[in-house]
Amino acid sequence: MRQSSRCGAKTRSGGKCQAPAVSGKPRCRMHGGAKGSGAPKGNRNALKHGLYTREALEVRKMLSELMRASRKTLREIE
Known part of the structure; x- marks a missing residue:
């Protein structure tokens, strides 16, 4: 020993x-x-919710731009 x-x-x-x-x-x-100790093979932990996938980030960015444009339009109308 x-x-x-x-x-x-x-x-x-x-x-x-x-x-x-x-x-x-x-x-x-x-x-x-x-x-059996250590992290699982591959990054399975990142698949938990999908909040930061490329598609989700693109959708949130597109929605943000749409909201910004709509606020600008509303300000111009008033």
């Missing part, structure tokens, strides 16, 4: 984690060496 490689994750105090690394991985079980 003493000869096993150590986790190199940075701790809050600025030092390195000294827990033994999971075999075949550079980190311990608490810092990403455990099976």
Whole structure:
């Protein structure tokens, strides 16, 4: 156990984690060496709501321009 490689994750105090690394991985079980740890493959988290997709941004920009033009038209009529 003493000869096993150590986790190199940075701790809050600025030092390195000294827990033994999971075999075949550079980190311990608490810092990403455990099976199934880490982010999913691909960026599935960004697909949660679609608020910042290219299409949604274009629609909001188009609506903003339309509102601006309609306000200008209303000011000219008054």
